[in-house]
Amino acid sequence: MRYNYFSLLLFGLICLVGNAQKKQAGPVIENYGEVWHIENPDFRTDTNAEFKVVFDIMNSPESHTEINRSIETAARFLNMHVQGGVPKAQLKVALVVHNKASKDVIDNEAYKSRFGVPNPNYDMVKTLTGSGVEIILCGQSSNSRKYPKNELISGTKISLSAMTALIQLQNEGYQLIKF
Numbered sequence: 001m002r003y004n005y006f007s008l009l010l011f012g013l014i015c016l017v018g019n020a021q022k023k024q025a026g027p028v029i030e031n032y033g034e035v036w037h038i039e040n041p042d043f044r045t046d047t048n049a050e051f052k053v054v055f056d057i058m059n060s061p062e063s064h065t066e067i068n069r070s071i072e073t074a075a076r077f078l079n080m081h082v083q084g085g086v087p088k089a090q091l092k093v094a095l096v097v098h099n100k101a102s103k104d105v106i107d108n109e110a111y112k113s114r115f116g117v118p119n120p121n122y123d124m125v126k127t128l129t130g131s132g133v134e135i136i137l138c139g140q141s142s143n144s145r146k147y148p149k150n151e152l153i154s155g156t157k158i159s160l161s162a163m164t165a166l167i168q169l170q171n172e173g174y175q176l177i178k179f
Helices: 002-020 069-083 099-105 108-115 122-130 139-144 162-171
Strands: 051-057 091-097 134-138 157-159 175-178
Touching: 051 069, 051 162, 069 091, 069 099, 069 122, 091 099, 091 162, 099 108, 099 134, 099 139, 122 134, 134 139, 134 162, 139 157, 157 162, 162 175
Parallel strands: 051 091, 051 175, 091 134, 134 157
Antiparallel strands: none
């Protein structure tokens, strides 16, 4: 009997500890970008710093119904830093989209006409742009892949090229993160 009570107690503690921490989205992007809370990291985050980041997004899932996790990285970046104490006003985020990922920033109508389903990235991209994330599509990819400006999710900008946008943003102090 004592053994069973101890086993049950141990199992309960394991379940409690195992469920104590889970990934969480928000507070900036509520439906995307779940991150782990890191308690007392050894390398402290400078919550007074301005974080300017540009994500180079060129790949996309093969499935036309799966979101692009590289685009979702912007939501994770925002959520984790605000959860970690960095004010949202100190976070400047841009995505430079090109190559295969170009399809992920076209509107639902254009996506459905090409792939038979609505764009699974549509709501995420709209939420990101609504939160101040700058989304820039490479003009060269736009033309070569035949995604004209009038078919882009509103708020998406077109640049001369991904290379141009990446250089300009880095010249403005944005740090490049490549996926």
